[in-house]
Amino acid sequence: MKITSIRAFGAIRKSLWFVTTFISVFAAGYSADSFALPAFARQTGQNCVACHAGGNFPELTSYGRMFKLTGYTLGERTIPLSAMAVVSGTKMRNTNNPNPAGDPRDDFPMKNGDLIVSTGSIFLAGKITDNIGGFYQATYNTWNTPDKWTGSWASDNADFRYADRFIDPQRDVIFGMTLNNNPTAQDPWNSAPAWGFDVAPGSAWGGSYGKIPASPLVAGGLAQQVLGIGGYVYWDKTIYAELAGYQSTNNKAFTYGNFNASRISGTAPYGRVAYTVDWGGHSLMFGALGMSAKLHNDPTDSSSPTTQYNDWGLDAQYQYILDPHTFTAQVSYLNEHIKYDSGTGGQPGAYDSNSGIANSGANTGTNAQSLTNSSDTLNLFRIKGSYVYRATYGGSLSYFGLHGSSNSAYQMGVSGDPTGLDVNGSPTLFSVANNVTGKQDTTGWTAEAFVLPLQYARIGLQYTMFSKYLGASSNYDGWGRNAKDNNTLFFYMWGAY
């Protein structure tokens, strides 16, 4: 891969300026006794492997989970700042656009094949009092839309906690409260969505291609758009229970870049239970979670109709950590039931191959699609195994399977004439986004190899293989594009300070 795009250089310059500025500020303000580690490591004085399994961010060890559940309060207050940057390159297997009427670059991000500085983050993280601590992440993305090098800042995950622990030989009870902006960001296990599977060091595309095209709401659908308060208890390192409520918020510090004032109608409850057991170098967890949210169809209009999302899930995590070996496995099953407002869903109409959309009744002659289903279901199954040797060399293999109901509203694209126009006289829809099956079913594997040359740096190579994409393994777009054409190679260099 080569850095070829002029626009890429612009983005890199911007990002490098940002990263070097922050690093300079750190270096000037804090040099003695710092080990050059991120803020939490400076707070405890410990190596990354103390909290992260095999040094593999973001997977937490038993000790890392205790650090989080006790409110990030272990250690000494220090300068609560960290920074991180990711350089990455993405290459999709097939980027041929079958639609000669469209710009061939419309379909595929222009960063395809380029090595770019893709994201940079700053963190405010650390102990505040004996009982209060937290972290706040803001991320600068150099790439925001499929064809634009437009850099911008946005809020990323944030989690502030109050925690207390009553422990003596007879009892061990942790209880606490969390204020966070992403359901499951507060979770200490890596089988929950926010810190599980493919969170680090960032998605391959920054768009919708080359990765799972849809997920249940609890798996990132509300990330950085809401603010939630929860209470939790962890009893005898065995039973964990948590209840939280999420609301849309006017607080832009937690939702900057994703601000939707009226995304959630009222309060969305979230619950989580887990059973954990440790023996020898082994650690095992079984858990369940659930969330119910009513979302406004227009997130800027609190009087717009709503859609009800009811999610529940089961997950488990196993870890074996005994130097020099670290083996971890996560499995997660999420089920979602989507119920549309009676005025929105259950409309007459079916997929019309001439107009390329589901079209009938009030929508005739428009480019809007009729929502014929009154409800939908979506299931996401994921399983991942990772191994790290000497906290230096590692690899992982994961499987993902998304299955759900068929809905003509998902259907897009013309089945007949690839040069045709839609009912508005516009060129037909981009082929990569086309869906002729009306299903979102997507299955595949991701394999990764990585090396940690330093404890705060990781270099990795991922390959994602799709066996099914948007409901079909072949010709999912109606123009002959196959699921495997979306196979994606992803290279990254991740560093933190």
Next chain:
Amino acid sequence: MKKLLTIGCLAATVGIVACTNLERSRTLGNPDISATVMAQQVCSNCHGVEGTSISPNFPNLAGQTEEYFVLQMTGFRGQSRADPAGFEYMWGLSRGLSDDQIKGLATYFGKQTPVKNPAASSEKLEVISAGEAIYKNGVAESNVPACTSCHGDVGQGNAQFPRLAGQHADYLTKQLMVFQRTDERPEGSIMKTIAHGLTEQNMKDVAAYLQTL
């Protein structure tokens, strides 16, 4: 109004920052926090609230001799003990401890009652008896002396010579490797000479035996 708000915020900030909870604090570097609170709130995460750890990554501390414990903690604090398992976890945790806190922690863990290591039952009998022979008699052909002379007949330890009974075999094997092959534990340099003649199998055998005690 704005001024009032600013003053209020400042007062709240000072209040929060000043807020300490000495009875259940996880703060390191505050000499006012008792060793018992520190042992329960911090050390217990890896070593267990009564000094019995679950993971072999972390040594059992229950019943450990106070002299040895103090020697190790000051070694971590001064960064002279530099084996990876030590510095990755312990340099940072020990850096702000006072002498009194270290002594208090030594007393806290020293008075805890050691329990039988649950991994002991999985050891093979021939391994245990081979380890027992090494522990009690040494290895004559390699000039390895009997361990009992310093660590006691039943591995109970003596002053600066640590208690080994019931310790995790994995931890003991790795530490014997550190002594034999590195200079990362200068305070235990005597062990470099003693462990010099041990084969890797010898180390595993004697560690397996000690785990059963």
